[in-house]
Amino acid sequence: MATTRPPSTAGVPPAGLRAWKKERTRSTISDVATRLFMRDGFEAVTVAQIAAAAEVSVKTVFNYFPSKEDLFFDRADDVIGALADAVVDRPPGTTVIGALHAVLADRRVPFDLDGWRALRDPEGYERFRRFLETEAASPALRTRRLAIGELWTIRLTQLVAHQLRLGPGDPRAAAMASMIAAAMALRARTVTAAMLERLSARTVERRVRSVVDESFTRIAHAYEDIDVPRAIPRDHG
Template identity: 45%
Template sequence: MTGLRERKKRQTRQHISDVATGLFLERGFDAVTVAEIAEAADVSVNTVYNYFPAKEDLFFDRATATIDRPARRVLERAPGQSAAEAVLGGLREDIVERTPWAGLSEGYAHFMRTAFASPALLHRMREMQLQMGQRLAQVLREEAGAAPDDRIPELIADHLILLQSSLMRAGGACLLNDVPPAQAAERMLKMLDDAEWLLSDRVLDYARRPAES
């Protein structure tokens, strides 16, 4: 059970993040200072930095979970399921259910416009994608029992993360062009079908978890 102190810390972190996001969306990321965020959230600047080491962390406040998501899906894959099937199946589920991870919620286009307008945030997105691929490759190597000099885990991880990134860009482009979320989801699912059809059996079968007897 989460203690009172921990709950208060989470509430404070969420409050600061919510205040910062509101200011970023209103004025742009680069125009807002950490001092202004602290004042608006009624906390000290040091408190902001205690929860968010960098200003970019205030915008991407779920970065850790986002980076870990594909790898976690591999670790939690069902008996008989391969690594690629777990990652692609999770993407499909996110799109169908329009979870926040799929970027298909109302108002997400404004969030994206704010991110694309800031060189610092664009750089952070590239860093997050790189870290996501590295984390996935690490898990693939462990789950497949691959040798240290085997490059297959990295190649498959790069392939899957690039596919995911392409899906997110396609969905984001739809929203930026005022395509309704439901229609954007349909386009993303069709793109996912096509991408999965193009994958080789080696990719689709890699690190398949043994089926239950």
């Protein structure tokens, strides 16, 4: 994948330039790996092939990605990060569940601020379909997906406990997080099934919104006693 130079390196501190170069290298490796995985299948592609295509050493690949599965799910942290941002930055009058509901209904993936727009582009649709098809065809990737889901549940538990001011070990935080994680897993299965059926972008979005609305409306009812809307600041003017 072609990379672009920064507008100018003049006056950029060496540490900042190093960070930019590291991120560029990481992105290049990830893009090359994803392209090969989607073309040849996850199991068929070796790390050596990825390194050669990205014009880096195998050691460099592993410096950035501990395993081949990490190359495929390189944005797993971005997913949970986007959910955390939505909750922490939720506007007054919004609950934790309400904030998560909106992100998971209004966006193709949580970190995509363009919502569902990319799916309406034929090329974007096909890339996303091939990505999901690659995961569905790989036992290793399906297994890693489960492990990532467990990690997300732990982080959601911490997030919920902090936002709702629940004490350490409070079972309500763990239970709510588990329900959210289950709803996310159902959403992922719904997206994959619809995309592999090659349904229209509009139909995919409608199906996802339907399961998200159903899931999060019920979770909201279950926790309405503790997940109250964020207070509206008083006007001290």
